[in-house]
Each structure stands twice: as C-alpha cells, then as structure tokens.
Amino acid sequence: MIYAGVELGGTKCAATLADGDRQVLAREIIATAAPDETIARIEGVLAGWKSDPGFTALGIASFGPIDTDPNSRSYGSVLKTPKPGWADTVVVPRLQHAAGAPVAFDTDVNGAALAEMRWGSGRGFDDFAYVTVGTGVGVGLIANGQPTRGFAHCELGHVRVARFPGDDWPGSCPYHGDCVEGLASGSSLKARFGDRISELGPDNPVWNSVAWALAQLCQVIVCAAAPRRIAMGGGVIEAQPHLIRRVNAALADSLNGFLQLPGAGDYVRAPELGGDAGPLGAIALAMTAAR
Numbered sequence: 001m002i003y004a005g006v007e008l009g010g011t012k013c014a015a016t017l018a019d020g021d022r023q024v025l026a027r028e029i030i031a032t033a034a035p036d037e038t039i040a041r042i043e044g045v046l047a048g049w050k051s052d053p054g055f056t057a058l059g060i061a062s063f064g065p066i067d068t069d070p071n072s073r074s075y076g077s078v079l080k081t082p083k084p085g086w087a088d089t090v091v092v093p094r095l096q097h098a099a100g101a102p103v104a105f106d107t108d109v110n111g112a113a114l115a116e117m118r119w120g121s122g123r124g125f126d127d128f129a130y131v132t133v134g135t136g137v138g139v140g141l142i143a144n145g146q147p148t149r150g151f152a153h154c155e156l157g158h159v160r161v162a163r164f165p166g167d168d169w170p171g172s173c174p175y176h177g178d179c180v181e182g183l184a185s186g187s188s189l190k191a192r193f194g195d196r197i198s199e200l201g202p203d204n205p206v207w208n209s210v211a212w213a214l215a216q217l218c219q220v221i222v223c224a225a226a227p228r229r230i231a232m233g234g235g236v237i238e239a240q241p242h243l244i245r246r247v248n249a250a251l252a253d254s255l256n257g258f259l260q261l262p263g264a265g266d267y268v269r270a271p272e273l274g275g276d277a278g279p280l281g282a283i284a285l286a287m288t289a290a291r
Helices: 035-051 092-099 108-119 180-184 186-199 206-225 235-239 242-255 274-290
Strands: 002-008 012-019 024-031 058-062 103-107 128-133 137-143 229-233
Touching: 002 035, 002 108, 002 274, 012 035, 012 274, 024 035, 035 092, 058 092, 058 108, 058 274, 092 103, 103 108, 103 274, 108 128, 108 137, 108 229, 108 274, 128 206, 128 235, 137 180, 137 206, 180 186, 180 206, 186 206, 186 235, 206 229, 206 242, 229 235, 229 242, 235 242
Parallel strands: 002 058, 058 103, 128 229
Antiparallel strands: 002 012, 012 024, 128 137
16 A cells, blocks of 8 residues: 655654555655645645555644644644644645545654654564654654553653753743753753854763653653653754663662663663654554555
8 A cells, every 4th residue: 555644843854655565656845835735745746645655544734733633623733733834724624625535644653653653662562652853852652552642642741850060041932931941952052042053962961851851851751651661852862872881870869769771771762763863754654544
C-alpha cells in the first residue's frame, strides 16, 4: 500500500508519499507562508499524487495547538497558535477533499512518536514518549499504544519545573515565562543570548541549566506515564548531542532511586529516525487511518 503524509511545520511543510516499509517514493517541501497559500500548494501536491500513483490514506501531523476531537465543531483546525495568521485555520476538510481518502490528524510530536515506535527507537513498546527540543518543546506521549487524549492534546513542554540552582533567567515563554519551553527551547536560547548562541560550546554553563529543565520534564513524564523509553530530538539536541548524556544523569539524580529506569543509563535516547521522524510520523498516522 502507498500512503500520503503531510507534516505542517512552523517554517516548512513536508508532503511525503511512502509505502508501509517507510520507503519514500516522493517528497515535496513547501515553505510555511499564509495559511490559504500554503494549504493550496499542499492540495495541489495531493491532487497530483491522487491521480498517479494514488494512495490509500492521508496522515496530517501538525504544529499546535490543534483540535483533535472528532466531536468538536473545530475538529481538524489549528487553534490559538502564536504562528502569525494561522489561528483558527481549518486544515482537515480541505486536505481530505484533495486526498479523497481516509485521514488521521494529530500533533507533529505524536506522529513522530508513532513513527519511532514503528520503525525506530520505540520499536516493541506500547508506552513511549518523544520529546522534541527545537523552536519550542513538544512531547508526543503514547500510552497503551495510543496518543493520550483528554479535552486537549499533550502540552508537556509548558509544564513549570524546579529551577536549576543559581539560574535566575526569567524564561521566554509568552504564556508561562519559565516553563520548560521558556527555559530550554531554541527560542529561549536565542532570547537569552541573541546572535551569540552560535558561540555556545558544549562546556558553557548554560547547558547545565538546559539539561536540568529537560530532566525535570522527563521526571514528570516518568512519574505520570512511565513510558518504556524517551526519545529526545529536535534542532537543539542535534546541535548539542552532549545534552542526552547530561539529561540522563540529571534525571537519575532527580529520581534519587525512587524509580528504577529501564536501560543501562540510556533511558533517554536520540531518535533513530533523526530528521525523518516528523515526515514519517505523518505516514504512520496515514497507516492508522487506513486501518
């Protein structure tokens, strides 16, 4: 079977055509501009693929917040996002019409988590978490094989955590100040250091604070859902891979023996799919829609 996936990102969107073995048959990268312009370009790509070679289902993995409740009047829409112009943008009806196929709609991080569970670092697990540390901090949390659901999707990147001793940076989140996103994201680092961010070597003391905040986030995830593993990726982690080791050490110190983590000191790991986790996340969602 062939599946189509659309990853809606803050700066670019990836439309991917792939089979169930993650063999990519085609991919189109579309800059994220005004909503109507961006969605119209994606509609064109999907319409072309629908004609040739065709596909079974469509997965849409989007930046958030989004409405994932099929019973809601605003289902399939981007909600009150800080992304200029995108608040209340209707996504699913337009792309479903272009695809003419079943559709699954979820967050980009939930999609990435499902992709890692199918093809990457979460293989064999029903309970798994994917953390992305990039422009923001997002968490895809999968419990019993399904993304967590309630009145909204998971937004654990905005939890407030214990502060690293001696660090009084107020944080950059416009909603919460010193939540994890406000302390550890790429946007936070840019707000804190400006153009000097590229000069921050791995020995800079700020990484102790960043790793601490991310470890506190991981402790929340562990205590709330006890996933078998946490994968941590995104632009900040890719640029500073030493953070994975720091987070594991800080998490073990923070738990203080209360819980025994699976794995030999590498409970938090880099995602095996790397930068393909997002686009393949949309394909993983399409596979659920086909079922």
